[in-house]
Amino acid sequence: MPVVSMTVNGKPASADVEARTLLVQFIRERLGLTGTHVGCDTSQCGACVVHVDGRAVKSCAMLAVQAEGAEVLTIEGLARDGELHPVQAAFREHHGLQCGFCTPGMIMTAVDMIRRIPDLDEETVRDELEGNICRCTGYHNIVKAILAASQEMR
Amino acid sequence: MYQFNYQRPKSLADAEALLAAADDPKILAGGQTLIPTLKQRLAMPSDLIDIGAIKELDFIRAEGNAVTIGAATRHATVAQSADVRKHNPALAALAGGIGDPAVRHMGTLGGSIANNDPAADYPAACLALDAKIHTTKRLIEADEFFKGMFETALQDGEIIKEVTFPHPEKAAYMKFPNPASRYAMVGVFVSKGPWGVRVAVTGAGQNGVFRVAEMEQALSKNWSPDAVAGIKVSANGLNADLHGTAEYRAHLITVMAKRAVAAAG
Incomplete structure (x- = not known):
């Protein structure tokens, strides 16, 4: 079996894996980081979004071995010293979740879009959320939270 | 798996x-x-x-009257490229409209055209922009590359290296996405350049991407949305499924072509 090594949330992670192991399986089942969710398993819902080398990707549509040598960031790696990341804080403040299942992916997507796009407006946020599905909120408060976090982080 | x-x-x-x-x-x-x-x-x-670790396949190079893009270049990279945006904004916009942001961070130009999904966006750009597809074995003209649904001219062991897109004078791509999957129900890429006028349609054909000769002739004489507004595309050979009939898609081709010409200016 191939050995895969990467950095996850700043810590080295290495394991023997079957080549067919998905990145999300590696993260959840081998590292026990279950904050990254599997929603649809058909790469549409975005609950599994993590960052690989600074870019948001769907970890259910990527093999663990493809992340060899990469820096991976999951929802567990966002908070610093017990302080929520500004996007996490904004989701709480603006009630950007109901059941919470899509939230890890929403937040990882939001952090990525805020990094890439300095002047976010509502239309852009909604457009950028195309790959993240929420079945509870109707998206309104998610969009509000992302816009608020974007303002705060500017 | x-x-x-x-x-x-x-x-x-x-x-x-x-x-x-x-x-x-x-x-x-x-x-x-x-x-x-x-x-x-x-x-x-x-x-x-x-091929994700092969650096020589990940580049964008503007030289002469064309932009050449490495096969393993991600959609997001193409969409953001200053060179592509300057010389071929329609291509940059197309790349920026594929899938969703996370998909664009992984998906590649070479992967898209090698797969030749009948609803994929890049095949329309290649066909409409008279692209040159360079492989490890030869140069394949876009017209010769797309052979049918999920079928290309690629042989076993042949790898796409890069694709050269000559600069268009005018071009635009208009997609009518399926409301759920966001794949193109119909996407129309129109262009005007050294190759004349081309109109390429994706999403609609049972055999994948195709050109519409009647629209190309009409636009060659008169580059305006009105020139294609009256052209009815035959529903023969178009996809029919629970999302729309072949007639519906035929109608959408004319509508999207009109919008694309208007957008190209």
Whole structure:
């Protein structure tokens, strides 16, 4: 079996894996980081979004071995010293979740879009959320939270 | 997923050698179609040759009257490229409209055209922009490359290296996405350039991307939305499914062509 090594949330992670192991399986089942969710398993819902080398990707549509040598960031790696990341804080403040299942992916997507796009407006946020599905909120408060976090982080 | 051997070559030469040595290999580029396909057990390759670590396939180069893009260049990179935006904004916009942001961070140009999904966006750009597809073996004109649904002129062991897109004078791509999947129900790419006028349609044809000669002739005489507004495309050979009939798609082709010409200015 191939050995895969990467950095996850700043810590080295290495394991023997079957080549067919998905990145999300590696993260959840081998590292026990279950904050990254599997929603649809058909790469549409975005609950599994993590960052690989600074870019948001769907970890259910990527093999663990493809992340060899990469820096991976999951929802567990966002908070610093017990302080929520500004996007996490904004989701709480603006009630950007109901059941919470899509939230890890929403937040990882939001952090990525805020990094890439300095002047976010509502239309852009909604457009950028195309790959993240929420079945509870109707998206309104998610969009509000992302816009608020974007303002705060500017 | 079935089991497979996984290889991650660092050079094109190594990739070719691995491909030649394997039983029933598949090339893994961004994996945004291949991995979901493997997960559904719709394919059972003996080997995956991952070209994601081959640096020489990831570049964008503007020279002369064309932009050349490496096969493993991600959609997001093409969409953001200053060179592509300057010389071929329609192509940049197309790349920025594929899938969603996370898919665009992984999916590649070479992967898209090698797969030739009948609803994919890049095949329309290649066909409408008279693109040159350079492989490890030869140069293939876009007109000769797309052979049918999920079928291309590529032979076993042949790898796409780069695609050259000559600069258009005018061009635009208009997509009518399926409201759920966001794949093109119909996408129309119109262009005007040294090759004359081209109109390429994706999403609609049972055999994948195709050109509409009648629209090309009409636009050659009169580059305006009105020139295509009255052209009715035949529903023969168009897709029909629960999302829309062949007639509906035929109608959409005219509507999208009109909008594309208007957008191209």
